[in-house]
Amino acid sequence: MDIISWNVNGLNAISKKSFFESIKKMNPDILCLQETKIQDKKALEILVPLANYFIYCNSAEKKGYSGTALLCKNKPIKLTIVNEDKEGRIICAEYSNFYLVNVYVPNSGQQLERxxxxKIWDANFLSYLKTLEKTKPVIAxxxxxxxxxxxxxxxxxANYNKTAGYxxxxxxxxxxxxxxxFVDSFRYFHPTKIAYTFWSYRFNARAKNIGWRIDYFLVSKSLIGDIKEIEILSDYYGSDHCPISLKIDYR
Known part of the structure; x- marks a missing residue:
């Protein structure tokens, strides 16, 4: 099973670029999108070309903000939309041997106002994952x-304790x-590799590779032996993030 995670920084915007060509080329079994910035109805309209997927959306109450979507070729046993904060940040799909949690964690803000x-959100999210893990392993x-x-x-x-995200x-x-x-799967398999998943649009940061690795596959320890490959797909464009890929044995 090939799982792709991608912060698209606006589903409407990226759909007008090379998004559908990229998805066709990557051909994931499951596609997890973050920061869709669009309401569910509009998201479903945009994603019509991906008709071979079951599509689930979780939009924020605030328009043009946050939001997640999960697309899968095989329908999950159960699909749960978690939206207690009304910011559309979590979708959980249950499969036979794991839970898959698609998450867009809140940004702390330019002035660190959030x-x-x-801090509270992180603690609650950890509690949520551990509750799931009591039933079966988790991929977040x-x-x-x-x-x-x-x-x-x-x-x-230069960024420590001054910039959101560090x-x-x-x-x-x-x-x-x-x-x-939980295990940071990329760092587990690539302990010393320098690779980023996000580059600011400013200062030509991506061309200069002035980036951050802030997109992850965290997995329960019991799943590590089932992981076949974890990659950062930096050759794909259209967002200020690139996709990341996890290939895992699925039973």
Missing amino acids: LNYR CGDFNVAHQPIDLKNDK TQIEIDGMQNLLNAG
């Missing part, structure tokens, strides 16, 4: 809006997930 909210993928270690961003010292509170939130038994 940092305290983010998406934009976690945090660079966990200095290797995960280009300018670590404060100690956010780093601790990710570390808490790892301490609770």
Whole structure:
């Protein structure tokens, strides 16, 4: 099973670029999208060309903001939309041997005005994942809006405790997930590889590879042996993020 996760930074915008050609080329079994920035009805209209997928959407109450979508070739046992904060951040699909959680973690804001909210959100999300894990293993993928270690961003010292996505509170939130038994699959298989998943639109950052690794596949430890490949697909464009891919044995 090939699972692709991609923060598209606006489904409407990326659909007018090479999005559908990219999806056809990648041909994932499951596609998890974040930051769709569009209401469910409009998202379903845009995604009509992907008719070979079951499509589930979770939009924010606020228009043009946040939002997630999950597309899958095989219908899950159960699909749960989690939207308690009305920001459309979580979709959970249950399969025979794992839960797949598509997540768009809140950004702490340019002035870190949502940092305290983010701390609470991270704790609640960890609790949610651990509750799921009591039943079966979990794969959590998406934009976690945090660079966990200095290797995960280009300018670590300049950004530490100054920029959203690299404060100690956010780093601790990710570390808490790892301490609770979830594994950063990319770093597990590539402990020293420098690779990014996000580049600012400003200052020609992508061309200069001034980036951040903030998109992840976190998996329960029991699934590590089933993972065949984890990749950052930086050759795909259309967003300020690139897709990431996880190939896993599916029983």
